[in-house]
Amino acid sequence: MRVLVTGAGGYLGRALVAALTAAGHEPIAMVRPGVGAIPGARETRAADLLDPDGLRRAVEGVDRVCHLAGLTRARESFDEPLRYFRVNTGGTLALLEAMADAGVRGLVFSSTCAVYGSPDRQPMTEDLPAAPPHPYASSKVAAEAVVEAQANSGALGAIVLRLPNLAGGADKDPTRLIPRVLAAATSRTPLGVNGDGSAVRDYLHVDDAAAGFVAAVERLPAPGGFARYNLGSARGTSILDVVAAVERVTGQRVPLVHNPPAHEPQVLIADATRAAAELGWEPKLSDLDSIIASLR
Structure with missing residues (x-):
């Protein structure tokens, strides 16, 4: 499959490009303008999450999307909450619109176990309620909601992966x-x-996280389906x-x-029992x- 990886120039993105190639897929790297080609990617496409025209070009001709791009620093998000919602939530919405226009109907979305906050029950399972402790986690909860709503509409099949410390x-x-x-x-x-x-x-090795995304790509539900999994060590x-x-x-x-x-x-x-049982990861x-x- 041709799989677009947004945020392919980042820490996890580069590991995922390598993992997709090793699994026999064709990763298409999406990076910010000026980043340059990503080693191992079949093709590198420059686009910004807040540039609708660039996003439309980025998703052309792909079968699936792994959405990793976004802002990730929890402490910074307290000082710049609007920026975090604009990029993480608004950027996800813009990507989904570009995918709908291009007829791309499969998405794996990178989220965070920080959405659980500090629950008393440990390890944390997917049925815990969201209790985001900072704007970064809140922006991811909002983005997850957009992805789930689009999946429920029948427009795509989607999996959300919540990650611990990589x-x-x-x-x-x-x-x-x-x-x-x-x-x-x-x-x-x-x-x-x-x-x-x-x-x-x-602490989860970044290559184990990348393998989780490959497993999710290969087990995406049909359009209308949605699932959420923790990954963890x-x-x-x-x-x-x-x-x-x-x-x-x-x-x-x-x-x-x-x-x-x-x-x-x-x-x-993080409790990753469900990912082991349903994704084989x-x-x-x-x-x-x-x-x-x-x-x-």
Whole structure:
């Protein structure tokens, strides 16, 4: 199948282009103007989510769309909420309109497990109500609603994938925990940790996430169908677990500075049982040592 990947120049997008190619599909990369060709893509098309004409050209001749493009920084979204809704929600609406005009009737949408907020029940399952804690997550909830409504109209078949923290592979983002811990190990610079470092999160290897999108592309429901799945590693990892694993894999000590505790959830873990049962997907690379080794 010819699969358009929006946001193909990003961290997950590049991994998905490679995964689609390995699975025998023809990925068409959609990137912002000026990004350049994406290695491994059958074709690269420049377009912006807020440019209707560019979107119409981008979706021409494709069979499916994996929609990854958008804004993703939760803290930034507090300062720029309108921008986050304009791009994440409005951009999704514009893409759906372009798909309808072109007769493209299959979509896999990238969302986030942050939409659950901080529920007491862990691991988090898909039947939990949305309780978005910031404008970023709220913009994704709104975009999911648009996708579901379009699917319910019979215009397309759609799957929403909610993702936890991605890690591994080509991750160079200094704002994410594992690259920060690796940098501290290399530079011997103390790593600031909120509280005692016991907060637990779910880390999923980016290649496992990409495999989840391939599985969803290959199992999309017929037009009129809609499904929502969590992807996750099936394990919880604390900050101190990450530090210990980095020290184990690198042989370097990570100096720590304990800051005052932050107001944050103690445990956030995604339950991916439904994705395993219905998509035939399971994480294969998401043990912590493998994630860290892949980043070195």
